[in-house]
Amino acid sequence: MGNNKLEVLSKVDLFLLDMDGTIYLGDRLFEGSREFVQLLKENNKEFLFLTNNSSKSSDDYLKKLSKMGIEIAKENLLTSGQATAIYLKSIDQRSAVSAYVVGTQSLKDELKSFGINVVGSIEKEDVDYLIVGFDTELTYKKLLDACKLIRKGVPFLATNPDLVCPLDGGEYIPDCGSICIMLENATKKKPLFIGKPSSIIVDVISKFKNVEKSKIAMIGDRLYTDIKMANDNGMISILVLSGETTYEDVEKFQVKPTLIYNSIKDIYEDLKILYRGVK
């Protein structure tokens, strides 16, 4: 059994890491996370932290990780907001692409950094795309503007389908998916979702990192996003039981991961054996 796991791990050229429930919970870093990243760095293995949360920018996440003692480069992190920008630039190569954004200032700044012109007023400027994110600064005016644009036929993109976002203390607040359901009810139009579990974000990553999908492993704690996305796209899926999924859930759910580990620390222990062994 142990050898099987090492054999699967030996095929991985790029590790995608979910964040909440996989490397930390809220503000508490899991044991082994720092060592895991260090080991990958020492062995020149590619890795990418992946988050569907588009309310914060990649800089916000780099700072959060740094506070926890994990120092990574900007290229080692991808938010669904960044993936949306990369996707948009890949389907529309015009130099000036404009978007109306139902999202936080952080998301708007992130999109601008990719050269997307973020429109302030739909009355005064032309809009090529509507982008909806996890908008913790949502106003009724933004919903109204979004409805007008959707009715006009402006393409409707959304960063992530999550219905809720967990807060520390067990509360849940409406996420991008819930905002989109409101817009869908009002316009009868569905958005194109970019973040997990969409295959779009996998295509973005595979191209961006130049790694075949069969050599990418997704490590995460959610069967219906992390593991489903990996399995649907011919990737290796690694479930950790440190977040919201229990072993009993795995038995009940149709989606089965390639490998199951209790925590990131256990993956680290196996990788340590693997990398020392092949050296």
Ligand SMILES: [Mg+2]
């Ligand atoms: Mg998670």
